[in-house]
Amino acid sequence: MGILSITIFLPAAGALLLSVLPGKNARIPRAVALAVTFLTLVLSCVLFASYDRSLGGFQFVDALSWIPAINSSYHVGLDGLSLSLVTLTSLLAVIAVLASRHITSQPKAFFAWLLLLQSCIIGVFSSLDLLLFFIFWELEVVPLYFLISTWGSNRKERSAIKYVLYTLFGSAFMLAGIVALYFTTGTFSLPELYNTDFAMLANGIPLAAMFFLLLAGFAVKLPIFPFHTWLPDTYSDAPTAGSIMLAGALSKMGGYGIARICLGLFPDTAASFSSLFMGLAVVNIIYGGAIALRQKEIKRIIAYSSFSHMGFVLLGIFSLNEIGLTGAALQMVSHGLIIGLLFAGAAILVKRTGTSRIDEMGGLARQMPVLCGLVFVAAIGAMGVPSSSGFVAEVSVYLGAFSASAEAAKIITIISLVGILLAASYMLNMVMKVFFGPVRESFASLPDIGSVEKLYLGVLATGIFTVGLYPQLITTVLKPAIKGLAVLWGG
């Protein structure tokens, strides 16, 4: 039972512990949840630090035989890509717990589901066996369903069901792809699949079919246009912790899946369709940005902004070179930090002012200067201003996309530059409407954020700047993994 398995199952154990705790008091579940997530974060940082950068490959591997009949085993391990995402998830989980201090109804259940969700997400990133991957992928639907439908807002039940059905629909196709892959190769194990030469296997199922089947599940998760229609409702109707985990960690599962599975296993298919996906990525960026500009509710602006930024991830992935892939990975980490800050900050704003529409807020910089500053940092990151993590990520993506060997890559990249313009527009619009502008009387007595909020928002802001100014922190870990992927297309 290696340290990785402990990291995966510790939150679940915490959830189990929470479910048997007596009493309806909110303080004990909160403390337990905080302790568990903090411990998981410590473990993740230990993993991050002890990853051998010179060795690369999958480390911390745990393998146990599980269902020999279908050649599936409990096989987990981390390489640079998954390690960064696991660390991100653990950090966001701590933030999510801290941001949920105001939950008073059924706190035990709330934190139990949150912890279970964290286990599932870390499990997805760590799985080296496709069946295990799928199981963790499916499992995360349950805690999220309960989280959204019980503690959400607006039309929470409807959004929750929508999310579940969309995800299950995508993962249904993914399962078909996984089973087809198993039928062709006889194994579920990712390392084995990487070493299999598909051209040598006689099979009745074309590679492109399997590629798209597998992609379907990831396309719904990232999301890729046009499978994104669940996003605005779910992101904005979920409780704060739910939105943070959804936008910050779960959407990365989509990007990770595309990179690890679709690209890693079917490099040639990916190369032949790369123009298509780069085009879709641009649609993500521009369409998402344009809609964000027109939104009046703060959470929906952030939701569409997230959708738009996932387009960068897709663009970077399908540029199929080292810079692009590094950019995509950086964008995933950076975006996690940024969106965490944005959603947490938005939650505070909505709660304090009693409204979620930005045209009903205004001048809040006077009452809440610290919050304003911190949210502004996130906005900087979202806009891709130099010195923020968003900048390094987006620049790498652009460089990679521009030098991609796909046809029309250059044109696509130039078009997607419009995304920067749009991001600047909607972010500045939001910040101006919320924090600046005429001061309203009704907000005169609003207090600024407390010390706990300053702490976790500050951590995120620091992260944004740290990665922006010192990206080597992450890229040294990413490098071996990305190199391994990029080799598939000749660097």
Added chain:
Amino acid sequence: MPGLEHYLILSGLLFCIGLAGAVIKRSAIVILMCIEIMLTGVNIAMVAFSRFITPVELTGQIFTVFIIVVAAAEIAIGLAIILALYRNRNTIDTQKIDLLKW
């Protein structure tokens, strides 16, 4: 001399008449009678096959005896159910017995 095909045509006719009746008719007792007609068709087919194909082993005849016995038991139960239904609903018209719908 009637050959196998004659018997089979007869049994086929009986079976189809019974099936049509069982599907179309409204009275529960008549439906039971139609099921009996279907079973008679089956019996004739069984015996005919046995007579013409395996005259030594009498397998078909034995099967027919079993079918008759089971059919009798089924009818007994069926009539009891119809009686119970009649006591409750005062009708055996299957169109009128429609408490359970989609």
Added chain:
Amino acid sequence: MNWMYILPEIIIAASALAIIIADLISRKPVIITTIAIVGIAASLIAACTSTVTFEPVFDGMLFIDGWSRLLKVLLLVVAGSVVIASTDYHARLKHSWAEFHALVLFSLLGMMLMPSAGNLISAFIAIEITSISFFVMVGMLKTPLSSEASLKMMLTGGIAAAVMLYGMAFIFGSTGSTSLAEIALSSQPDFSSGLLLGALLLLAGLLFEAGAVPFHMWLPDAYEGAPTPVTMYLSAGSKLAGIAVIARVFSMGLNNPGGLGADWGMAVAVISALTMTLGNVLALQQSNIKRLLAYSGIVHTGYMLIAVATIGLGGQVSGDEKLFFYMASFALAEIAVFTAVIVITRQIGSDRIEDLAGLARRSPLLFAIMSIGIFSLMGLPLTAGFMAKLFIFTSAVDNGLLWLMIIAVLNTVISAYYYLRIIRVMWLGKPSDGSALSLPKAPGLISIFSALGILLLGIAPYLLLKLAENIIFIP
């Protein structure tokens, strides 16, 4: 001597007769229940400890092998659960308590004979014993609803029996024998059209018991009108026995992957697709929990028929242990859910889903049991249902049925909608009466054990799979 081979069945028959006699002597319900449980337990021991591996009995009429042994044990467990769960239903059945238990045992007898059938005649007799016992059990409540359900089941069953017999007649006519082993010999490789016609008619008739399209119409009405323990028995018992007898008759008698097997295998695959889809579509509109579970059971029959189709197309006996795993996980889920439904509906007095609202607060334990059972039916990972579906899907793809697997997977998604609706109502709904619900000991124990079993098989399916493989495999 041959009698020892069917010792489990003899014990059950003796217990049934003992119940009828005991009822003449004493009217205490405890005695009846005790005799039933003792009989089932004794038979279970006999079935588990039997050392028979592969034996034709009574000149080929019955065929005792691993497959029939496994199913006997499963059906005994199901029957035991029904008897225990019905102790909670006493108030509504007390006027015919002994008859009910005797019929449970008689139909169990029929169900135990069904997968052991070695001859068309014995298959027919076994099916009829089971069906007729069920006709009576469904109508036992003597309410208008119950009698109507019983009538519909009986009429449909009678027609199905006649169709099945006609098919058997044709098979007999084409091959000159009713023994499954001898039919197998004459069905390869080229076969007459009479045999094909007979096989299809036989299949159609057998689908009644299993509850698949086109003979599924009786299921929802029977499930809704019958006393709930009988519904549980129908769903976890007769459905499984029906599918088992299809698997037995067709894999033993008519199996020829290149020729006949491909034909009926494809027919079963199409029926499976229709069954899954139709069941799901109709389930979406239901507001009565028993009726919804009936339609969900129809969908699961469709899944199990996928495995039967692979037996026909691939001809591999190894498909059998995956089918058995699915049956076992389905039985566990049904036991968990139905026992909980029996306990809940007795206390809230209604079968409607809306009245389940707020169950999570009224009885967390019942909510957990129901949720685990429903998650297993839905096929969520970590439950036995997911593993069962996975096995069936992999064997479907192995036999060239990728299209069927995609349909099955899509149906799983559709079914998620109504399963989640139940859970949502239980978790979020506001109960009209907030009092806590109690869980009586005996039904509570079996439902807790089933739920634990579901989780255990979901995490370590290999336990059961390997066991089944060892027993079914003929060295």
